[in-house]
Amino acid sequence: MSLQSLPGLTYSMKLNSGREIKIISRAHTKVRSEVRGGGKKPWRQKGSGKARHGSIRSPIWRGGGVSHGPRGPTSFYYMLPMKVRVQGIKIALSSKLAQDYLHVVDTLNIPTPDPQYLMDLIRYRHWGGSLF
Numbered sequence: 001m002s003l004q005s006l007p008g009l010t011y012s013m014k015l016n017s018g019r020e021i022k023i024i025s026r027a028h029t030k031v032r033s034e035v036r037g038g039g040k041k042p043w044r045q046k047g048s049g050k051a052r053h054g055s056i057r058s059p060i061w062r063g064g065g066v067s068h069g070p071r072g073p074t075s076f077y078y079m080l081p082m083k084v085r086v087q088g089i090k091i092a093l094s095s096k097l098a099q100d101y102l103h104v105v106d107t108l109n110i111p112t113p114d115p116q117y118l119m120d121l122i123r124y125r126h127w128g129g130s131l132f
Contacts, residue, residue: 029069
């Protein structure tokens with residue numbers, strides 16, 4: 001088994017903590033069909049001198065539904081550009097390398113097919129939870 005050394009310039013990036021913010025808007029308003037009440041016509045169609053209305057929960061009435069309001073939850077997720085994603089992987093690997101949690105193995109000769117041998121090797125080398 002041989003361990004590889006990594007180039008210093010590629011894996012010496014600093015973490016930009018502002019990039020991992022995820023926003024979900026939970027604002028939600030009720031439309032006229034969701035507002036309680038308003039099933040009966042408020043007054044008759046003709047003869048009263050008032051404007052015609054069909055429901056007291058119309059958006060133009062006080063206490064009525066909201067037209068074109070937020071219907072959350074709204075996700076503002078978008079796919080980051082490839083350069084930014086690659087930079088994120090470099091930052092993650094740099095962080096692991098700085099903490100001495102990153103070990104690159106060039107060749108790994110396993111003398112036995114027993115999985116316990118590999119578990120003992122990981123425990124002996126203090127590799128912890130590793131990704132192969």
